[in-house]
Amino acid sequence: MMKGIHSILVAFTLLALACSLASPFDPDPLQDFCVAIKDKDIKNGGRHPTFKTSIMLMFIILMLIMPKHARNTSNPLGSNVTVVDVDKLLGLNTLGISLSRLNFAPYGLNPPHTHPRGTEILVVVQGTLYVGFVSSNPDNRLFNKILYPGDVFVFPIGLIHFQFNVGKTVAVAFSGLSSQNAGLITLAKAVFGSNPPINPDVLAKAFQLDKDVVKDLQSQLWSG
Ligand SMILES: *[C@@H]1O[C@H](CO)[C@@H](O)[C@H](O)[C@H]1NC(C)=O
């Protein structure tokens, strides 16, 4: 009897340990800051406690990686997102946040996408954005709004969302994300531009499309 309980306890402990090692969320900070070492583990919260740098250095690096001038939006979508995550700013390691700047050409679009590990809070600083997100099944309710400079909107973790510049001028917004590495899945690109391609029969049935249309979509260049 005792032996049985003992092995159940051991099994639970091992399970708990495995879960803590494979946590989908950011590691909690154990010290004021813990600058990551750029290696293959960085996106999983790789850390190096003996490596010290100053907060000042972090801000100098931030200014370098997010220059003040707008990014080039001459691409088919008419948008350009500059991401400052732990990959760019090692000092974000264990702090649970990252930042993006979104530049839009007139009628530029940040196409439907999700961040699997982060909620996003967006503030518009210039232009007019039509934004929205869709709740999960079964309702799939669209929450959408037209945003003007100073307006703030939240996209909950994991939900599909988009931002579209509906003004005649350029638009600029900033987004804070609740993860050092929120991740990005751009729907059209992931579905029709996967590598290798998904069997067209699957997509024809799933999207109620003709197989030739699916093949045509799969031959396009997808960005985002
Ligand atoms: C975003 O802008 C940068 C700098 O202007 C440029 O190098 C990059 O190619 C642009 N990205 C896209 C997707 O157009």
Ligand SMILES: *[C@@H]1O[C@H](CO)[C@@H](O)[C@H](O)[C@H]1NC(C)=O
């Ligand atoms: C922006 O990108 C486009 C396409 O890559 C390029 O033709 C154009 O010269 C770039 N503009 C600037 C200001 O760098």
